[in-house]
Amino acid sequence: MSATDTPPRPLLAAEGITKRYGTTVALADGRLTVMPGESHALVGRNGAGKSTLVSIVTGLQTPDSGAVAFDGEPAPPAADRDAWRRKVACVYQKPTVVPGLTVAENLFLNRQPTGRGGFLSWRRLRERAAELLDAWDIRISPDAVTADLKVEDRQMVEIARALSYGTRLIVLDEPTAQLDNREIERLFARMGALQESGVTFLFISHHLQEVYEVCQTVTVLRDARWITTASVADLPYDALVEAMAGEAATGRAGQGPEAAARPGPPADAPVRLAVRGLTGSRGAYADVSFTIRRGEVVGLAGSSASGKVELAETFAGLHTPTAGEAELDGAALPFGDVRSALDAGVGCVPRDRHEQGLVAGMTIADNATLSVLDRLGRFGFVGTGARRNVAGELIERLDVHAEGSEQQVAALSGGNAQKVVMARALASDPKLLVLINPTAGVDVKSKQSLLARVDSAREDGTALLVVSDELDDLRRCDRVLVLFHGRVVAEHPAGWRDRDLIASIEGAHRG
Known part of the structure; x- marks a missing residue:
C-alpha cells in the first residue's frame, strides 16, 4: 500500500x-x-x-x-x-x-x-x-x-x-x-x-x-x-x-488423553442387538446385518443418501422395514411404533432436537421425563415431587446449565438443550441407545460432556449405535460400519485413519 x-x-x-x-x-x-x-x-x-x-x-x-x-x-x-x-x-x-x-x-x-x-x-x-x-x-x-x-x-x-x-x-x-x-x-x-x-x-x-x-x-x-x-x-x-x-487445550475432542485406546467389550459379552437382512422401504437401506454386544459402541457412517439415518430411526420405531428382523436381548424388536420400541428398551437422541427432540413450550422437567411418565405416578397421574426429583437427577447427571428444572427448554442454549434430549433418552435406562448426530450444533465443552455420556452408558452395559457425520463422535466407537447406497460396505475397528474412513464413505471401496 x-x-x-x-x-x-x-x-x-x-x-x-x-x-x-x-x-x-x-x-x-x-x-x-x-x-x-x-x-x-x-x-x-x-x-x-x-x-x-x-x-x-x-x-x-x-x-x-x-x-x-x-x-x-x-x-x-x-x-x-x-x-x-x-x-x-x-x-x-x-x-x-x-x-x-x-x-x-x-x-x-x-x-x-x-x-x-x-x-x-x-x-x-x-x-x-x-x-x-x-x-x-x-x-x-x-x-x-x-x-x-x-x-x-x-x-x-x-x-x-x-x-x-x-x-x-x-x-x-x-x-x-x-x-x-x-x-x-x-x-x-x-x-x-x-x-x-x-x-x-x-x-x-x-x-x-x-x-x-x-x-x-x-x-x-x-x-x-x-x-x-x-x-x-x-x-x-x-x-x-x-x-x-479459557483453558489450555489438551487436544481435539476425541484425540486427547480421553481417546486413548479402550478395550472393547469382552469377546464373550452377550449380544444385545442382532440385526439380520434388514431392508428399508423405498430402498433406503438393503440387506443390513450386524450385531452390537453389551457395552459396545458401534458407529454408522456414510453420506446423507447412504441410508444411515433411516436405518437408525428404524430401531427407534420411526420406520417399518420391508424385510429382515432385529432382536434386542433375544426378543423381537417391534418396528413402526415409537412407544413399543421405547417399551422394548430403546432410547433415542433424534437427528433434529428442534423438531423431533424437544417440546418447546414445556419445561426441562417435562421434556426430560416424557419417556418415563408411567414411573412417576399411578392411574395416569404424574407425581409432581417424583417428576421434579427425577428431572433434578438428570440435570445434574448431564450437567445441564439452567435456572432449574422448571425453566422452559426454549430458553436454553443449543448445547444445554441437546443435553436435555440426551437426558430423556437415558431416563428409561435403555438396553439400546441410538444417537443420531448427537453433537450437531453444540459448542466444544457441551460436545465433550455429551460424548462423556457415551462412555458412561458403555460402562453400564448399554449397547450404543452412533450415527454421525462428525469424525470426533465416531472416534468414541469400538468399530464403525460404513453404508454406501444403503448397504454396509466396510467395517473399521477402533484406531482407523481419517483418510481410510472417508474413502469408504465416498465409495472408494468400489475400486
Whole structure:
C-alpha cells in the first residue's frame, strides 16, 4: 500500500456492544469488524454471546450501549426493516423459506411484481427470479417447488433472496449442520464464487475445521466478551480452542488423553442387538446385518443418501422395514411404533432436537421425563415431587446449565438443550441407545460432556449405535460400519485413519 492509499473501511463494525436481560448479561463487550469480501468466522461456546451479537448486527435487537456501523455509516433505525435488509441478512440453521411455494415466489415474497390493473404478473416474477439466479450463478430452476430442493439449494435460495435486496453481507448460522461432506464441499465452493463476486460472509460454526477451511479471519467470544480477532492462517488450532475455552487445550475432542485406546467389550459379552437382512422401504437401506454386544459402541457412517439415518430411526420405531428382523436381548424388536420400541428398551437422541427432540413450550422437567411418565405416578397421574426429583437427577447427571428444572427448554442454549434430549433418552435406562448426530450444533465443552455420556452408558452395559457425520463422535466407537447406497460396505475397528474412513464413505471401496 502506498502512502497515499487509504485502508479499506470495514463493511461491518460493531464496538462496545452490551446487552442485558434483567440481571442476565448477554453481552458485556461485543466487538466485530468484518472487511469487504472476506469470510469471517464468529466462534465461541454456547452462551458466549454469539446469537445476541448477531441479532444486534442484523437489527433484530437494539444494544443497551455501543455502536454498529456499515461501510462507515451508522446502522439504520431499528424500525426500518427494509434499510436493514439492504445492509445485512442472516441465513439461519432452520430454513425460513415457505416449502409449498416455488423458488421464484420465495425470492420475491411480499414484493411480487405486478402488471396491468395491479394484479400479480407471474411472467415478470419468473423473469426477475431467473435474472437474479443467473446473475449470481445459482443453478436452481425458478419454477422448482422449494420443498423438493436439497437443504443446500434451499440455503442458496435464501442467500439469493438476501442479495436481491442489495445487501452484500450474509450471515451463515451453522450452515453445514444438515449437510453431508459432498454437500458441504459444494456449499463452500459456492461461497468462494460469491466472494469473488463481492459478497462477504459472517460464518458461524461449532465445527472448527470448517473455520480453517473456508474463513480468512476469526473472532472469538467467551463469557459474553470479545476475546480476540485474528487471521485464521496465524492462529493454530490449539490456540483457538484455548481462546474459546479459557483453558489450555489438551487436544481435539476425541484425540486427547480421553481417546486413548479402550478395550472393547469382552469377546464373550452377550449380544444385545442382532440385526439380520434388514431392508428399508423405498430402498433406503438393503440387506443390513450386524450385531452390537453389551457395552459396545458401534458407529454408522456414510453420506446423507447412504441410508444411515433411516436405518437408525428404524430401531427407534420411526420406520417399518420391508424385510429382515432385529432382536434386542433375544426378543423381537417391534418396528413402526415409537412407544413399543421405547417399551422394548430403546432410547433415542433424534437427528433434529428442534423438531423431533424437544417440546418447546414445556419445561426441562417435562421434556426430560416424557419417556418415563408411567414411573412417576399411578392411574395416569404424574407425581409432581417424583417428576421434579427425577428431572433434578438428570440435570445434574448431564450437567445441564439452567435456572432449574422448571425453566422452559426454549430458553436454553443449543448445547444445554441437546443435553436435555440426551437426558430423556437415558431416563428409561435403555438396553439400546441410538444417537443420531448427537453433537450437531453444540459448542466444544457441551460436545465433550455429551460424548462423556457415551462412555458412561458403555460402562453400564448399554449397547450404543452412533450415527454421525462428525469424525470426533465416531472416534468414541469400538468399530464403525460404513453404508454406501444403503448397504454396509466396510467395517473399521477402533484406531482407523481419517483418510481410510472417508474413502469408504465416498465409495472408494468400489475400486
